[in-house]
Amino acid sequence: MSLLTYDFVVLALVAALFTGLAAPAVGTYLVQRRLALMGDGIGHIAVTGIALGLLTGTSPTITAVVVATLGAILIEVIREKGRANGDVALALLFYGGIAGGVLLIGLGGQSASTLNSYLFGSILSLSAVDVWTTVVLAVVVVVVAVGLSPQLFAVAQDQEFAKVAGLNVRFYNILVAVMAAVTVTIAMRTVGLLLVSALMVVPVATSQQLTRGFRSTLVTAMGLGTLASLGGVLVSAYVDVAPGATTVLIALAGFALAWPLGVMVRRRQRMQAPFAITPDGAYDGEHTVVPEEHAHEHGEDCGHLAVPHGDHVDYVHDGHRHAPHGSHYDEH
Amino acid sequence: MPVNDGPVVAEIHDGSVAIGGRPILRGIDLSVRRGEVVALLGANGSGKSTLVRSLMGLVPLSRGEVALFGTPLSQFRAWRRIGFVPQRVSATSGVPASVWEVVSSGRLSRRPFLRPLRKADKAAVRNAIGAVGLTERAHDGCSTLSGGQQQRALIARALAGEPELFVLDEPTAGVDLQSQQAFADALAGLVEQGATIILVAHELGPMAALVDRTVVMRDGRIAYDGPPLASVEELEHGWADHGHHHPELQARYSDHTPTVASPIDAPPREQRP
Numbered sequence: 028m029s030l031l032t033y034d035f036v037v038l039a040l041v042a043a044l045f046t047g048l049a050a051p052a053v054g055t056y057l058v059q060r061r062l063a064l065m066g067d068g069i070g071h072i073a074v075t076g077i078a079l080g081l082l083t084g085t086s087p088t089i090t091a092v093v094v095a096t097l098g099a100i101l102i103e104v105i106r107e108k109g110r111a112n113g114d115v116a117l118a119l120l121f122y123g124g125i126a127g128g129v130l131l132i133g134l135g136g137q138s139a140s141t142l143n144s145y146l147f148g149s150i151l152s153l154s155a156v157d158v159w160t161t162v163v164l165a166v167v168v169v170v171v172a173v174g175l176s177p178q179l180f181a182v183a184q185d186q187e188f189a190k191v192a193g194l195n196v197r198f199y200n201i202l203v204a205v206m207a208a209v210t211v212t213i214a215m216r217t218v219g220l221l222l223v224s225a226l227m228v229v230p231v232a233t234s235q236q237l238t239r240g241f242r243s244t245l246v247t248a249m250g251l252g253t254l255a256s257l258g259g260v261l262v263s264a265y266v267d268v269a270p271g272a273t274t275v276l277i278a279l280a281g282f283a284l285a286w287p288l289g290v291m292v293r294r295r296q297r298m299q300a301p302f303a304i305t306p307d308g309a310y311d312g313e314h315t316v317v318p319e320e321h322a323h324e325h326g327e328d329c330g331h332l333a334v335p336h337g338d339h340v341d342y343v344h345d346g347h348r349h350a351p352h353g354s355h356y357d358e359h
Numbered sequence: 360m361p362v363n364d365g366p367v368v369a370e371i372h373d374g375s376v377a378i379g380g381r382p383i384l385r386g387i388d389l390s391v392r393r394g395e396v397v398a399l400l401g402a403n404g405s406g407k408s409t410l411v412r413s414l415m416g417l418v419p420l421s422r423g424e425v426a427l428f429g430t431p432l433s434q435f436r437a438w439r440r441i442g443f444v445p446q447r448v449s450a451t452s453g454v455p456a457s458v459w460e461v462v463s464s465g466r467l468s469r470r471p472f473l474r475p476l477r478k479a480d481k482a483a484v485r486n487a488i489g490a491v492g493l494t495e496r497a498h499d500g501c502s503t504l505s506g507g508q509q510q511r512a513l514i515a516r517a518l519a520g521e522p523e524l525f526v527l528d529e530p531t532a533g534v535d536l537q538s539q540q541a542f543a544d545a546l547a548g549l550v551e552q553g554a555t556i557i558l559v560a561h562e563l564g565p566m567a568a569l570v571d572r573t574v575v576m577r578d579g580r581i582a583y584d585g586p587p588l589a590s591v592e593e594l595e596h597g598w599a600d601h602g603h604h605h606p607e608l609q610a611r612y613s614d615h616t617p618t619v620a621s622p623i624d625a626p627p628r629e630q631r632p
Contacts, residue, residue: 059454174473181464184452187445188516191415191526192468193438231454239500240457296503 030264038158039150039217039260039270045165046210046217046226047256047274051234051248052172053210054227056203059183059241065102065204066224069211071121072098073220074128076212077145082135087145088160091212098124099204107200148219148271150260161213168206168213173245179203180241217256218271226252229278236282236289251281301335302348302359317349317356325349325356365393366429368524368555369414373423376406376413383409385579387423393523396546396556396569398587401576407559408446410576411526414557415443427524439468442517446528446559450509455500458512462488462497465519487518490545507538514542518549525549525556531564539564 030036050066057065076094080087098120105116132142144152153161172179182189182199190196207227214223234247259274325331325342332343341348341359349356367390374387384406391397401407412418414425416432425432428440442465450461465487466480476484488497491511493504501509510530517525525546531539543565546556550569563570567587575583 055454059452061453063453177464177467177470180456180460181467184456184461184464185445185447187412187415187417188443188464188513189467190417191438191441191443191445192465192520193436194467235455239455239498239503241454241460244454300503 035151035153036260036264038153038155039264040257042150042153042158042161042217043256043260043270043274044253045162045169046214047253048249049165049168049172049210050214050223050226050256051230051252052169052245053203053206054231054252055241055245055248056172056179056183057207058228058231058235059180060203062106063228064224065099066207066211066227068102068117068121068124069095069099069208070215070220070223072124073208073211073215074142074145075124075131076128077142077215078128078131078135078137081137081141082131088157088212088216091145091215092209094124095208095212096205099208100201103200103204107197145215146219146221147269148215148217148222150217150270151263153216157216161216164209164213168210169249171202171206175199175202176242176245218259218274222271222275225275225278226256229275229282230255233278233282233285236285237292251278255281298332298343299334302337302341315358316352317347317358325351365395367391367426368393368395368428369526369557370426371410371414371423372426374410374413374420374425375422376409376418377421378409378418382421383579384413387581389574389581389584391524391555391557393555394553395572396550397558397572397574398563398566398570399557399559399574399576400561400563400588401582405576406579407576408528411528411557411559415441415526439520440523442520442522442525444513444517444525444527444530446532447513449506450501450504450512455502457498457500458488458493458504458515459484459497461501461512462515462519465516468520483521484519487515488512490518490548491515492541492544505535505538507534510534511538511541511545514545518545523554525554525558527556528559529561530558531566532561536564539566542566543569 031040054063054066057063073091073095076091077087079085079094080090083090101120102117105120128142132139178189178194179199179202181192182194182196183203186196189199210227211220211223214226218226230248230251231244233251235244238244238247255278256274258277259270259272262268262273262277263270323329325333325344327333329342331349333340334343334348335341336348336350336359339350341350342356343349348359350359370390371387374384374389375382376384387410389410399407399410409418413420414427416425416435427435428437430437450456463476463480463484466476466483470476470480485494485497488494491514493508493511493515496504496508501512504512514527514530517527530542534542546558546566546569549556556569558566558570560566570587573583573585573588574581575588
C-alpha cells in the first residue's frame with residue numbers, strides 16, 4: 028500500500044474512520060424519531076454558517092458548527108411545539124439557510140468553487156488540525172450516543188413514558204439535535220453537506236434490514252458507516268473519483284444487497300410464526316379429517332411448510348393446514 | 360366502597376385543564392389511596408385521559424393542584440414509584456427494538472446514571488416480561504408482535520420499574536381477548552402485592568373483577584364515583600351484559616357527552632320504543 032506513505036491519504040483515512048463511526052450513531056436516533064431528513068436540513072442551514080465564516084474571515088468550520096447548532100435547536104423547538112404544519116416550518120428554515128448562505132458567499136466575493144468544497148467534501152485536502160478537530164468531535168459524539176443510549180432510546184421511543192420515568196425529555200431532544208449539528212459539520216469536509224445525511228441514514232436503513240434489536244442496529248450501522256467511508260477514500264485514492272460520492276454509493280450498494288435479504292428473512296419469519304391457539308381449543312373440538320387422498324406423509328423434508336400450532340405442528344398444504352392425527356390428517 | 364384509610368397516593372384538588380383555551384377538565388377532586396384499584400370510565404372526549412395525564416404532569420393544570428405520594432407535583436422526584444402506560448397502539452418506532460430493550464427502559468428511573476443493567480435490573484426485566492407472557496418473544500423485534508402483544512410489552516415496561524402506583528391509559532383498547540386476559544392476570548398479581556392502580560378504560564372486559572372503585576367522567580367533570588360498574592353502558596342501561604349498543608340511544612347523545620346523569624336516575628330502558 029504505497030499510497031499510505033502519503034500524509035494526506037492517511038489524514039483522509041483517519042477523518043473517514045471517525046466520521047463513519049459518528050454519523051450513523053446519531054443517524055440511528057434520527058431514524059428512530061422518523062426524522063431521517065433532519066441531517067439534510069441541518070446541512071442546508073450550515074451553508075449560512077460557512078458563508079458567515081468566509082465573509083468574516085473566521086474559520087468556516089466554527090461558524091458552521093454554531094449556526095447549525097442554533098438551527099437544530101430551532102427545529103427541535105418547532106417540533107416540540109407540535110404545530111401541525113411543523114414540516115413546512117422546517118422547510119422554511121432549510122431553504123432560508125441555503126439561500127442565506129449563497130447570498131452571503133456572493134457578498135463576500137467568493138466563487139462558487141469555495142462553496143463546492145463544503146457542499147461535496149474535500150477530504151483529500153484536510154489539514155492535520157482539521158483532522159484532529161474531526162477526531163475529537165466525533166469521539167465526543169460517539170461516546171454520548173453510545174453511553175447515553177438507554178436514555179436516548181427511551182426518549183425517542185416514547186416521550187411521555189420517558190417523562191414519567193423522570194427523564195428530562197427536552198434536554199435529551201436538544202442533545203440529539205446538537206449532536207446531529209456537530210456531526211453534520213464534521214462530515215461536511217469528508218462527504219460534503221449535500222451528502223452527509225446519506226452517511227447518517229443509509230447505514231441505519233441497511234442494518235435494520237437484518238437486525239431485531241436497537242443496540243445491534245446501532246452498532247451494525249456504525250460498522251457499515253465506517254466501512255463505507257473508508258472504502259470511499261481508498262477507492263478515490265486509486266481511481267480519480269469524488270470520495271464523498273463514492274462513500275455514499277458504497278453505502279447505498281450495501282443497502283441494495285441487504286434489502287432483498289431482509290425481505291426474505293422477514294417473509295420467512297412471518298410464515299413460520301406459530302398459528303394462534305384459540306382459547307377454547309377449537310382444534311380438538313371440531314374434528315375434520317382431511318377429505319382428499321393423501322398420498323404422502325408430512326414430515327421433516329416433505330416440502331410443506333411446518334408451522335407450530337400449540338402442542339403440535341401443522342403442515343401448510345395447498346392453503347390448508349394439515350395436522351397429523353394418528354393414522355390420518357385433520358384440517359386445522 | 361370498601362373502607363380504605365391508607366395514605367393518599369395520588370390526589371388532584373380543584374383541578375382544571377384548558378387546552379387551546381377550551382376547558383377540558385373542570386373542578387376535579389379525586390384522591391386515590393394506597394391499594395385501591397380505580398377504573399376511570401367515560402366516553403371519548405370526556406376528559407378521562409386528560410385527567411391521568413395531568414396527574415402525571417404531562418398536561419399543565421390551569422387551576423388547582425396535583426400531589427403524588429403527598430408531594431406537590433412540582434417538587435415530586437420519586438418517579439420510580441410510578442409506572443405509566445401511555446395511550447398508544449404501537450410499541451414500534453423507526454428503528455427495530457426488541458421486547459427486552461423496550462421493557463428495560465422501564466428500569467431507567469432505578470438505574471444509576473451511565474451504568475449498565477445490574478443483576479437486579481435484569482431479573483426485574485425478566486420477571487416483567489414473564490408476567491405478561493412474552494418470555495418466548497423477549498428477543499424478537501417489537502414490530503413482529505401483534506397489537507395486543509405490543510401493548511403487553513408496554514405494560515411490562517411499566518412493571519419492570521417495580522412501581523407502587525400504576526397508571527394505565529386505555530391499555531386494552533383494540534386488544535385481542537387473549538392479551539386482555541394476560542393483562543388482567545398481570546394486574547391481579549400486582550393487586551395481590553398491594554399496588555395501587557388507576558386504569559382508564561372504555562370497557563373493562565376481564566379486568567372488571569379487579570376493580571374496587573369506579574369513577575365516571577362526563578364532559579370534563581366527575582359524574583360518578585363509587586362502587587364498581589362494568590362499563591359506562593351499565594349506568595345507561597342498568598344491566599351489564601347487554602352486549603350491544605343502541606343506535607337510537609347514541610343518536611341522542613350530544614357531540615361527546617354520554618347521557619350519564621347520575622347513578623340514581625332511572626335506567627333509560629323504559630324510554631325506548
